[in-house]
Amino acid sequence: MAELPDLTVFALTLNRKFKGKRLKKLEIFIAKKLNVTSLELQKRLENQVLEKVDRVGKTLQFRFGKSEVLGLHLMLRGELKEVSKDQQLPPNAILSFHFTGGIGLAVTDSLKQATATLKPAENIVPDALDIKESDFIALLSKKSKKIKTLLMDQKLIGGIGNSYADEILWDARISPLSIANKIPNQAAKKLYKSISDVLEIAISAMKKENKGELRGELRDFMNIHGANIKKSPTGKRIQSEKINGRTAYFTEEQNFYG
DNA sequence: GAATATGTTTAAAT
DNA sequence: CATTTAAACATATT
Numbered sequence: 001m002a003e004l005p006d007l008t009v010f011a012l013t014l015n016r017k018f019k020g021k022r023l024k025k026l027e028i029f030i031a032k033k034l035n036v037t038s039l040e041l042q043k044r045l046e047n048q049v050l051e052k053v054d055r056v057g058k059t060l061q062f063r064f065g066k067s068e069v070l071g072l073h074l075m076l077r078g079e080l081k082e083v084s085k086d087q088q089l090p091p092n093a094i095l096s097f098h099f100t101g102g103i104g105l106a107v108t109d110s111l112k113q114a115t116a117t118l119k120p121a122e123n124i125v126p127d128a129l130d131i132k133e134s135d136f137i138a139l140l141s142k143k144s145k146k147i148k149t150l151l152m153d154q155k156l157i158g159g160i161g162n163s164y165a166d167e168i169l170w171d172a173r174i175s176p177l178s179i180a181n182k183i184p185n186q187a188a189k190k191l192y193k194s195i196s197d198v199l200e201i202a203i204s205a206m207k208k209e210n211k212g213e214l215r216g217e218l219r220d221f222m223n224i225h226g227a228n229i230k231k232s233p234t235g236k237r238i239q240s241e242k243i244n245g246r247t248a249y250f251t252e253e254q255n256f257y258g
Numbered sequence: 259g260a261a262t263a264t265g266t267t268t269a270a271a272t
Numbered sequence: 273c274a275t276t277t278a279a280a281c282a283t284a285t286t
Contacts, residue, residue, distance in 0.1 A: 058265080076264040077284080111282050113265080145276055154266080162264065227262080227286090244277060246264075262286075271277070 002074050004128055004159030005202035007055045010080060012207070013214050014053040014060070014105070017082070021099035022049050023064065030094045033115040041118055044068050050099070056123050057158030071120030072107065078114035081106045082214050105214075128159040128195055136192045140180045147183065147191075148176035148243050160195070162246045166225035168198045169254060170232060176248040177241070179258035187257065225249045 002010065026045050028038040036044075048065035055061075062070040074080075081090045085102035094114055098104040107114060126135060139157070143150050150156060151165045160168070169176050172194035174187055183191070205221050223233050226249070232238060236251040 073265085075266075076282085110284060111264090113282075115266095143275085149276080152265085245279075247262080260286105263284095265281105267280085269277105269279075272275080 002078070003058065003161040003164050004055070005164070005199055005206055007058060007060060007074075007159075008203050009206040009210055010214065011053045011055045011060055013210065013212060014062075014080075016212055017103065017214075018050050018097075018099055018105065019052060020049065021101060021103075022047060023097055023099055025098040027096040027098070028094075029096075030112055032112065033094075035115075035117045041070075041116070044118060045070065055159075056120075057125060057127065057154060058161065059120065061120065069119055071115075071117040073115045073117075074107075075109065075111065075113040075115065077111045078107060078109040080214055081108060123158065125155060125158045128157050129199060131157060133189065133192050136195075137185065137188050140183055140188050140191075143180040145180060146176065146243055147174060147178045147180050148248055150180045151195075152246075159199075162248075163222065163225045164198060164202070166249045167202075167223060168194045170224040170250060171198050173254050175254040175256040176243055176250050177258070178256055182257040184257065187255065224251070 023045055026042050028034070028041065031038045034041060045064050045068060048068060051063045051065070053060055053062050059071045059073045062072065064070065083089060083096060083104040083106045085098070085104065089096060090106055090108050092108040092110045094107045094109055094112065095116060096104055096106040148165050148169060151160045151168065152162060166176065172187065172191040174183065174191055222229065224238060229238055232251045232253065234253065236253050238249050238251055240247050240249050
């Protein structure tokens with residue numbers, strides 16, 4: 001699925017392609033994950049101008065007109081696909097936006113779990129790229145859960161999923177099994193830096209790779225996370241273990257604190 | 259065909 | 273009671 005870097009680049013691309021255009025038609029094929037009726041959603045958004053697309057945590061927020069906001073979460077398998085007027089829709093379409101000029105955007109999801117939320121709740125969770133170092137350190141000291149679980153907890157920090165959690169923890173040389181409040185200050189500071197380092201590098205790599213077009217997520221440049229990756233960049237064997245039902249990939253280079 | 263991958267919600271355990 | 277962990281959800285891909 002898409003994590004913070006993918007979504008950040010998606011937002012850039014969507015702004016480039018659709019910002020300032022009027023939504024002529026909104027088609028809803030699966031309404032199960034909407035928080036309002038299809039009719040209400042269409043009524044609120046159709047004929048409004050798309051002002052901006054922002055990433056908020058793992059969601060995209062589409063701002064229409066003066067005050068309408070649609071939050072979109074792609075969940076496990078959601079994808080965004082550009083569609084043109086007379087083109088047939090991609091499989092598993094949930095929504096399709098048709099803008100002036102004959103260009104459009106389809107949201108697909110084979111699992112049908114992607115959610116579209118009109119007027120999403122105000123986000124009070126700090127974003128992984130915005131959180132202050134002092135707040136991050138304070139957060140770690142309050143929690144006795146595994147560090148990887150903490151990084152992925154969207155109620156604590158926004159934007160990091162299973163893949164990037166592994167990449168970040170390797171970069172910081174901290175074992176994913178470490179207990180958050182047992183991580184010494186020095187290592188916690190390094191972890192804080194690794195979060196922005198790893199995410200920023202991924203964002204710029206994806207910008208380059210996607211060339212301003214909408215594509216799926218890219219993980220070609222993952223160093224650690226992936227069943228087919230055998231060795232870390234430093235040549236150490238990668239091992240794996242389930243943490244809360246998700247596979248964590250890591251190496252012996254990573255220090256365990258706990 | 260069983261195992262794997264994935265994020266969130268809900269249920270269970272500590 | 274608060275906090276942490278496991279299970280459930282569903283299906284394309286390996």
